[in-house]
Amino acid sequence: EEQEEDVLRELRLFLRNITERLSLDRRFKAFTKPVDIEEVPDYLMVIKKPMDLSTLLTNIDEHKYVTVSEFMADADLIWKNTLEYNPDSDPMDRNIRHRACALKDTVRAIIRDELDEDFERVCEEIRESR
Numbered sequence: 001e002e003q004e005e006d007v008l009r010e011l012r013l014f015l016r017n018i019t020e021r022l023s024l025d026r027r028f029k030a031f032t033k034p035v036d037i038e039e040v041p042d043y044l045m046v047i048k049k050p051m052d053l054s055t056l057l058t059n060i061d062e063h064k065y066v067t068v069s070e071f072m073a074d075a076d077l078i079w080k081n082t083l084e085y086n087p088d089s090d091p092m093d094r095n096i097r098h099r100a101c102a103l104k105d106t107v108r109a110i111i112r113d114e115l116d117e118d119f120e121r122v123c124e125e126i127r128e129s130r
């Protein structure tokens with residue numbers, strides 16, 4: 001009902017704010033757009049579910065997320081895919097993995113500092129009721 005839509009609107013504002021702040025951070029430029037399949041032709045043979053910050057934003061606007069946990073599952077794909085596709089010890093792989101781990105830590109720190117657990121609990125109740 002109306003109150004539920006107000007909660008989900010506030011969730012989308014919260015998730016959009018996080019995603020836009022990450023997209024502005026220069027360390028995370030490589031994560032702002034889908035990996036370019038022309039530049040990385042075998043990417044989709046290795047990574048079954050690509051994810052990036054612009055796709056997160058589209059998903060938010062398409063009301064894909066009803067809880068922060070659902071958003072986190074997709075946000076985690078960004079760094080997990082990066083570690084999977086770039087496992088080697090060479091400097092390039094190490095560098096993109098370091099940036100991916102910084103993204104992981106930054107998302108977790110924002111959620112820890114800025115998400116009210118009571119708010120997430122209300123979102124989970126809405127998810128279970130649907």
Ligand SMILES: Cc1noc(C)c1-c1cc(NS(=O)(=O)c2ccccc2)cc(C(=O)O)c1
Nearest residue numbers: 030031034035036039040081082085086096
């Ligand atoms: C993410 C990701 N996961 O695997 C890789 C590899 C990356 C990744 C993706 C991008 N952006 S891109 O797919 O458009 C591109 C790849 C190769 C040459 C030019 C552009 C940049 C970088 C980077 O290190 O800067 C790394």
